[in-house]
Amino acid sequence: MKSLIAASVAFAAMLGAAHAQEIKIGALYNLTGGMSSLDGPSLKGAQLAVKQINEGGGLLGQQVVLIAPDGKTDQQETAKSAQRVLSEGVVAGIGQSDTTFVMAAAPLFQEEGIPFVTSGATHPELPQWVGDYMFMTPFGDDDQSYAIADYAYDKLGARKVAVWTDNSMDFTKALSKFFVERFEKRGGEIVGTDTFMMGDTDFSAQIARIGSLDPKPDAVFISAIPSEAGLSVKQIREQGITMPIVSGDGFDTELVASVPGPELANEVYFSTHTYRADDRPEVAKFVEDYKAEYGIDPENAFAPLGYDALMLVADAIRRADSAEPKDIRDALAETRGFNGVTGEISYTRETMVPPKPVSIISVKNGKYAVEEIWNPETN
Template sequence: MKRIIAICVASALMMGSALAQDAIKIGALYNLTGGMSSLDGPSLKGAQLAVKQINAGGGLLGKQIELIAPDGKTDQQETAKAAQRVLSEGVIAGIGQSDTTFVMAGAPLFQEKGIPFVTSGATHPELPQWVGNFMFMTPFGDDDQSFAIADYTFDKLKVKRVAVWTDNSMDFTKALSKFFIQRFKERGGEIVGEDAFMMGDTNFSAQIARLAALDPKPDAVFISAIPSEAGLSVKQIREQGIKIPIVSGDGFDTELVASVPGPELANDVYFSTHTYRGDDRPEVTKFIADYKAEYGIDPENAFAPLGYDALMLVADAVKRANSAEPAKIRDALAETKGFKAVTGEISYTRPSMVPPKPVAIVSVKGGKYAVEEIWKPKAQ
């Protein structure tokens, strides 16, 4: 009997090992707790939905996908540990992160191993150059989204003077402000004051006092922040009776901008983000329906479809390469043209390897989000 039990246990272990070997493993680096969780959580859910759909359709190369997704905890060291963990488990590719700082904590480790990494939401336009030829972007670059909100602020809001606040702890937020200032000045606008804060700050009273004291007074304030500071800054500015428009980039694409201030204070906020809200393309309508069927809610923000798109982008490359070899997947990714993503078509046609994608301008009025316009970049 002992021999029979031992044989059964050994057989089970061998079957488990065989099943593990038969799985195609993809790493997913996301911050499921901490300041980035309201972007990264929906993004992971989007990726998990993609995996479920692909596996239900027979998987990739006849194998099921296994998504390995440790929590980076909005901490660079934890993110690096998470990257090391998934790389040790034999992944063929990695996806993830909604912020450049956290991509830079993990993606270079993928580059060293020759494993492709596709960021779902980090937007610094120099990421592919910083990391290397195994780094790919699902979203647009910060230059495009900053130019989009700068143009909207100048042309549609009729704003001529802007104060700029920047989270000085993040590569993404510093880049966003840099490109906004560049574009707004090019359009003929004036920057009347610049101020700073750091990730994790919860009291903006000093910045608000300096904003109120500016002379000449700004017509709007541009706030470059991640979600945890986005909602707080809006709340505190409005509580002090300052009613000028607040403009930003996709760090504001979070329910916190409405929920933290509440509907009475969440007014005249405008941000640039990834297209999908208010879009009737079939890829969009199907994703929204599928997401709601899976999770019981509409996608929380544009980072949910970005996670979906990143996973589908990798799957598309695997199919075109007809291989699970990382180098061949990388080559197929680099050749991507006209990929019909939920957040817009993806083609790597620029020397920078940043896809030229449309940018949505979203307003928040009375706590309600609405798409105001779609801005399109030069393909170059």
């Protein structure tokens, strides 16, 4: 009997030692529902980063384990996912491509003193809302809205614009707010506003109203998440409306081309994270590695954002020479000149939002192309 007890204790000790050789990181993504076309690629990017880190010997001599439950594009499920990964002893969290879902999870990390790095949520007040354990991989909505407003005014020649806003999301409301602010500052005029809600599938009422506007708009700005992006383009074009459609990174999804089809996916322009057509070696290597791992090119800029978020945490752990959450947080706050796939990341602004370049992408005949790179003020 004593030998059995001794063997059990030894086995338990071995299990404990094995778990001690792991560094657990939570990855909170919506793998089903309206955000899945952004979050799915982000998780794949993060998983690729973990694989590369572990093949290179791990972090601090330990293997990295990613814990990634599905938030199902639901705030309550997202909060449950956060509670689950926190209960499993993660030292940091990454994830989410939308502010609303970050706010369902990141405050729980803040309460526990565990750093959280969003890979894709872009509201510029996120670090202030959550606290000093919150970090952003992407640019802020102010920068990307300013970028597409400048492009609409300068390159598309738009002077009068209608604005549609998904009124159920913090991200989409912020995007419209900053677009209007910049466009009017440039001398443009907002000639009509309209709203819809996440999950809406019929935009006929909004389309009828845009058709009756006087003066007529030169373009329509649509602040939406992916599930509404493709549908809105399809329905607008089906009604014979050919004016440019402009948006932010919620349109950085294959749905903008696949839902309307190549004949209707025309004259669409959106701001997103600098990645497509970028000739930096970090980008070329990521594309090559992603294709080798998954058999396809990265679906959109959210794939490298997931990769960058995980690598930001890994970089902080290496610099801190510690997997203690507070040490990771402190090292993250000191990040300067991190060469990510989506651009250099430095936390130099008081807002803690990294100043990053913004790509302007066009969609014509269902084909995506980089039109220009917009550079923000750095402070």
